[in-house]
Amino acid sequence: MSDVVSLSPMLGVAVIGGTLAIGAYGVVVIDRLLYAAVAGWPLSLAWAAAQPAREVATVIRRQPVTTEAPDMILWVLAPAAYAGLAATALSVVPLGPGVVVADVRTGIVVFGAAEALAIVAIFLHGWAPNSPLPMIAGYRFVGVALSYELLSMFVLIAAALPAESLSIGAIVESQQGLWNVVRQPLGLPLFLVVTAGVTFTGPLDIVDANDIAGGGAAEDSGMAHLAWAAARAAMLVAFAAAAAAVFLGGWIGPVLPGAMWMALKTLAVVVTVLAGRHLLARVRPERFVRLAWTVLLPLAFLDLAIAGAGSL
Amino acid sequence: MLGAFLSGLTVTCAAALFTAGCVILARRSTRYPSTAPQRVPALGGFEPETHAWSRFHVRYYPMALLFIAFEMEMMFMYPWAVVFVEEGVTALVEMGMFLAILAVGVVYGWREGAFRWQ
Amino acid sequence: MPVFAAAGVGGWGQTQELRGVPELRLVTTPRHASVLLVTGTVPEAHLVAVQRVHDQVPHPRAVVTWRAAGTAKRMPGATYVTGDAAAVVTAVQRAWSALEADPWSTAVDQLPDVEPNEWRGIGPFGQGGEGMMGGTPYGRPMAMTGDDPDGLALDELRLTLGPFLDALPAGLVLDVVLQGEVLREATLRLDALGGTAADATLPSEPSSAMARSGLRWLAHALHVEGLDALAARAAALASRVTGATDRAALSRHADALMRRVRRTGVLRNLHDVGVVPGSGDAAHRWRERMDAIVCALRDNQMPDALEPTRLDTARDLLADALPGSTLTAAISTIVSLDVGGARFGAGTLR
Numbered sequence: 001m002s003d004v005v006s007l008s009p010m011l012g013v014a015v016i017g018g019t020l021a022i023g024a025y026g027v028v029v030i031d032r033l034l035y036a037a038v039a040g041w042p043l044s045l046a047w048a049a050a051q052p053a054r055e056v057a058t059v060i061r062r063q064p065v066t067t068e069a070p071d072m073i074l075w076v077l078a079p080a081a082y083a084g085l086a087a088t089a090l091s092v093v094p095l096g097p098g099v100v101v102a103d104v105r106t107g108i109v110v111f112g113a114a115e116a117l118a119i120v121a122i123f124l125h126g127w128a129p130n131s132p133l134p135m136i137a138g139y140r141f142v143g144v145a146l147s148y149e150l151l152s153m154f155v156l157i158a159a160a161l162p163a164e165s166l167s168i169g170a171i172v173e174s175q176q177g178l179w180n181v182v183r184q185p186l187g188l189p190l191f192l193v194v195t196a197g198v199t200f201t202g203p204l205d206i207v208d209a210n211d212i213a214g215g216g217a218a219e220d221s222g223m224a225h226l227a228w229a230a231a232r233a234a235m236l237v238a239f240a241a242a243a244a245a246v247f248l249g250g251w252i253g254p255v256l257p258g259a260m261w262m263a264l265k266t267l268a269v270v271v272t273v274l275a276g277r278h279l280l281a282r283v284r285p286e287r288f289v290r291l292a293w294t295v296l297l298p299l300a301f302l303d304l305a306i307a308g309a310g311s312l
Numbered sequence: 313m314l315g316a317f318l319s320g321l322t323v324t325c326a327a328a329l330f331t332a333g334c335v336i337l338a339r340r341s342t343r344y345p346s347t348a349p350q351r352v353p354a355l356g357g358f359e360p361e362t363h364a365w366s367r368f369h370v371r372y373y374p375m376a377l378l379f380i381a382f383e384m385e386m387m388f389m390y391p392w393a394v395v396f397v398e399e400g401v402t403a404l405v406e407m408g409m410f411l412a413i414l415a416v417g418v419v420y421g422w423r424e425g426a427f428r429w430q
Numbered sequence: 431m432p433v434f435a436a437a438g439v440g441g442w443g444q445t446q447e448l449r450g451v452p453e454l455r456l457v458t459t460p461r462h463a464s465v466l467l468v469t470g471t472v473p474e475a476h477l478v479a480v481q482r483v484h485d486q487v488p489h490p491r492a493v494v495t496w497r498a499a500g501t502a503k504r505m506p507g508a509t510y511v512t513g514d515a516a517a518v519v520t521a522v523q524r525a526w527s528a529l530e531a532d533p534w535s536t537a538v539d540q541l542p543d544v545e546p547n548e549w550r551g552i553g554p555f556g557q558g559g560e561g562m563m564g565g566t567p568y569g570r571p572m573a574m575t576g577d578d579p580d581g582l583a584l585d586e587l588r589l590t591l592g593p594f595l596d597a598l599p600a601g602l603v604l605d606v607v608l609q610g611e612v613l614r615e616a617t618l619r620l621d622a623l624g625g626t627a628a629d630a631t632l633p634s635e636p637s638s639a640m641a642r643s644g645l646r647w648l649a650h651a652l653h654v655e656g657l658d659a660l661a662a663r664a665a666a667l668a669s670r671v672t673g674a675t676d677r678a679a680l681s682r683h684a685d686a687l688m689r690r691v692r693r694t695g696v697l698r699n700l701h702d703v704g705v706v707p708g709s710g711d712a713a714h715r716w717r718e719r720m721d722a723i724v725c726a727l728r729d730n731q732m733p734d735a736l737e738p739t740r741l742d743t744a745r746d747l748l749a750d751a752l753p754g755s756t757l758t759a760a761i762s763t764i765v766s767l768d769v770g771g772a773r774f775g776a777g778t779l780r
Contacts, residue, residue, distance in 0.1 A: 009322035016323045017330075038659035040666065041452045055432065058464060058526075061533055063344040063488040064335070065461055068351045068546075069363065069568035076335050084328030091320045102320030109390055110320065131353035132364040132589055136611050136757060143372040146379040153386045160393040202656070203695070211597045211654050211761040214458040218354055221461040221488040223338030227331050234327075281696035282656030284703070284758055289375060290427040293418055301411055308404045311397055344489040349482050349541040354459050356595030357436075357479025358603070359546060366573035366585035369610035 012101035016087050019095065023237030023266075024230050028052045030267075031274050038278040062222035067129045070219075078125035079224070083231035085121060088114040089238040094169045096259035097251050107168035108156045111242060115152055118198050118235065119145040122207055125228065126216035137215030140285045141200070141207040147292035148197035148204070154300035155187040155194075158307035159246045168242070172250035179249040183310055186303035188247040190296060195239040195273055199232055202277035206285050240269035374426035381417060385410065431455060431526045434463035434487060436480050436594040438498060439601060441470020444515070446646040449653060450666030453519045456653075458596040460486040464529060465522050466537075468505060469496040476593045476601070477504065481540040483594045490536035492525035494518065507537045515669065545569050576609065579754075584609040597654045597761050599769055606757075613760050616752035618745040618769070641726035642671040644719055645684070648691075651716070651765045655696050663687055671727070681727035688720045704755070704763025706747050712766035719768070744769040 032048040035041075066072070092107040094100040104110055119142065126138025160166050162183070163174035171180075181188045196204040207216045217228055244250060244265035251258030283291070352359050370376075389407070396403045421427070433454050437445045445467070448454050457463050466487050472480045484493065484505070493508035496518050511521045528535055547566040549558025559565020575583040587608040592598045603619040645668035652661035667683055674680050700712035709715055739747070744767055752760045 009319045012319045012323050013326045017326065020327070035659045035662075036452070039450075039452075039662035041662070047452075058530060060338065062464070062490070063342050063346075064339045065350050065486070065488050066339075066346045067353055068570060076332055076339070079335060080328040080332035083331040084324045087327035088320060088324045091323045101323055103316045104320065106390070112386075127365075129353070130364050132355065132360055132587055132608075133353070135364045135368070136608075139368055139370050140611055140756075140758070143370065143375065146372070146376055150379065150382050150386075153383075153389070157386075157389050157393045161396045164394060164397050166390060166394060205656050210458055210656055210658070211758060213354060213356070213596050214462065217462075218459045219461055222342070224335050225462060227335050231331060278657070278659040279690075279694060281694040281699050283695070283699055284756075284762075286371075286428065286756065286758075287699065289372065293375070293378075293427050294422060297418065298415075301415070304411075305404075305408070308396065308407070312400055312404065344536075347485065347539055347541075347543040348545050349485040349539065349543070350488075352482060352486070352546070354461055354483075354486055355589055356592040356598065357476065357483050358590035358592075359482075360590070361571070361588040362573045363568070363570050364587065366587060369578075369582075369584045369612075371610060371612065 012091065016090055016101055020086060020090060020234040020237055024233035027233040027236050027270055030270060034274050034278050056226065059226045060223055064222040064224045067131050067219050070130050071128045074124045075128035078121050078128060079227040079231050081121040082118060083234055085114040085118045086231060086234040086238045090241055092168055093241045093245050094172055094250060095262055098169065100169055103169065106166045108160055108166050112153055112156060115198055116149060122216065126207060129219035131219050133212045133218050134216045137207045137209065137212055144204065144206045144285050144288050145197060147289045148194050151190045151296055151300050152194040154304055155190045156246065158184055158187055158304045161307045162311035168245050172245050172252065175249040175252060179247065181247045184303055184307045186299055188243065190300055190303065191243050191247060192273060193296065195243060196276060198239060199236040201236065201273055203280040203283045204288065205282050209282055236270060236273065240266045240273065243269045374421060378417060378421050378426060382414060385414060431465065431522055432457045432463045433465045433467050433522055434460045435467045435469060436483050438468065438470035438472035441496065441498065442599065442601065443643055443646045445469050446649045447665045447669040448515060448518065449649050450662050450669055451515060451519055454522060461488060463487050464491060465525050466491060466493045467496060468493065468498045470498055479593055485539045485541050490529045490533040492529055493537050494521045494525055576614065578609050586614065598764060602769060608757065611756050613752050613755055613757060616748055616760065618748055620741055620745060637726045638671050641723055642668050644723040644726065645671065647719065647768045648723065652691065654761065654765050657694055660691060677727055681724055684724050684727050688724060691720065700762055700766065703759045704751055704766055706751050712762055715766045739767040739769050741769065
């Protein structure tokens with residue numbers, strides 16, 4: 001990794017903060033557009049872009065309600081930790097040719113650690129308000145999280161095999177000839193399952209689900225709710241960027257500059273995940289646990305075997 | 313390398329502090345303190361009899377144990393992934409055997425109903 | 431605009447149709463809302479519940495009541511609307527703009543600011559209790575244990591869900607005892623709904639009304655299963671049924687919607703959930719209802735499958751079916767039975 005441009009910490013904060021903020025807003029706008037498309041409403045980019053801004057303006061002035069005897073420290077820390085972990089995850093992903101905020105050699109280990117700690121943040125967010133429905137949501141989420149967590153480890157390690165490195169930059173470089181999405185066809189679908197899980201989107205919206213009145217976020221209001229929603233959108237941006245880098249060849253592509261390719265591929269992953277949100281029903285937690293261990297985990301084994309055989 | 317970790321840490325802390333700061337500021341500066349009826353957990357109108365916090369009986373203990381077995385094994389897979397191409401078929405066979413043994417655990421857990429919740 | 435809808439008797443069905451209106455966003459909890467929308471008549475026994483929900487909407491808040499003649503008097507400062515859905519949108523928009531202009535113009539609390547239990551100053555730290563057991567630490571007792579079928583003594587959460595829980599069909603109040611996330615007991619409260627006499631006098635409806643109430647059920651059920659965008663489509667379809675001139679076009683739309691719903695995997699997900707003697711599992715009931723909606727629109731038929739489950743029947747069915755299932759499955763089961771849909775959903779408000 002000789003030609004890597006490592007950004008200074010301050011520049012890194014600006015780059016990651018900007019990417020996450022713009023990305024998160026983009027996620028909301030895309031979500032509204034897809035919602036309108038599936039609902040059969042007239043599509044209007046102006047409406048989709050303006051509506052969230054207007055809601056944000058009122059939500060920050062709304063009263064943040066507390067509950068009876070909540071764990072206030074954890075209630076504040078949960079969205080903070082979740083947003084922080086989104087930043088961690090994005091910091092090890094190269095955003096352009098050799099441009100990475102934290103160029104650690106063990107990129108996927110750091111990424112995996114952020115993903116595992118996100119489970120803790122999500123659980124504590126449900127636990128903190130001392131309210132039944134959020135707490136139940138938190139506990140049932142952990143069961144699901146322990147099931148999808150393994151998949152991500154397997155597919156990321158499988159992607160590291162041909163690169164002979166745990167650095168995500170090196171994994172992108174190793175896809176010069178052929179992208180991992182072709183070389184290891186099971187990797188991306190399994191990683192999308194993990195993405196849906198960590199950002200509790202669509203079929204894996206186990207924690208902030210409609211059947212228990214918004215679950216983990218049921219007691220959040222005002223800024224507390226906005227922070228949680230924004231952190232969730234930021235996490236989706238980080239995971240989509242990682243999926244683009246690890247499976248879709250990152251910055252590799254003709255004509256356009258590398259960073260542009262990266263942005264386009266990230267966008268494609270975001271659209272895929274959010275389309276799943278509107279077109280797939282939420283899966284029951286116990287059903288997903290069974291599915292993850294008996295179907296998806298063997299598929300992850302197979303993915304590793306394909307990657308191993310392919311890179312020899 | 314250390315500098316890279318420092319960058320990552322800085323970015324993480326900045327994002328976390330910013331988020332926490334926004335929430336704390338909003339909670340401190342609100343003009344409306346929460347009243348007792350507002351603080352009641354939202355269940356659709358009526359009150360719960362007790363606090364929510366309790367010894368919550370999750371139904372996935374065996375699955376969680378199985379998870380730990382796999383998660384430990386991941387630690388070995390990271391260095392294995394780096395030297396995989398060098399070591400060649402030996403590495404593939406070794407990891408195959410390792411995973412096969414763990415897979416027996418999954419099959420046993422499945423038979424015992426570890427993935428059922430009720 | 432984030433709106434929390436609290437539906438009283440007769441208001442639930444029309445509330446579901448609001449899911450098809452792009453300007454409104456029906457949220458799942460009062461905490462996320464700016465505007466509280468009260469529809470229909472709230473029974474006397476649920477009055478304190480609607481007042482608590484009102485207080486749980488964070489400041490600054492506004493209240494709009496829709497054809498809720500009896501309740502409107504109890505909601506000081508509420509905007510009273512009698513027109514159709516468009517009138518509601520206008521009223522909500524106006525209320526929201528007023529809040530944006532002047533955040534101090536909030537609807538004042540309705541319940542007194544009184545702790546549920548005396549606890550301050552009791553116990554060595556003023557936390558409300560002494561020793562391991564007893565007392566009301568921080569205002570409420572801690573959970574006590576109860577036996578479970580495996581012979582363990584597990585903590586029990588005793589909750590009353592509803593009547594304004596977004597996932598439950600309107601007005602239903604469910605008393606549950608939870609151990610972990612598994613239900614030990616579940617009792618449907620019928621007292622406030624006028625008991626079982628209420629649905630003995632159901633008028634027989636024309637096929638269009640049946641299709642409409644079926645689509646309203648579908649909109650809510652899709653929402654509960656996490657498919658809000660498709661719920662919006664079902665709701666928009668429901669609002670077009672009455673007085674529609676081109677029924678063939680409607681049934682084509684309905685057909686396309688049902689195909690889309692089948693592809694979401696929701697039926698596979700509900701397989702073996704909520705098995706009830708005589709009507710199979712939840713997936714079976716969904717399938718029957720979806721077919722029946724299309725049938726009612728296309729052939730002007732009045733299929734039995736669209737009959738909502740009678741309240742007294744539902745109480746007995748649920749008392750048998752729910753214990754032992756998870757809360758997730760229990761909610762899906764109740765939704766699939768369309769409990770109380772007749773009393774709350776059918777017809778239009780007067």
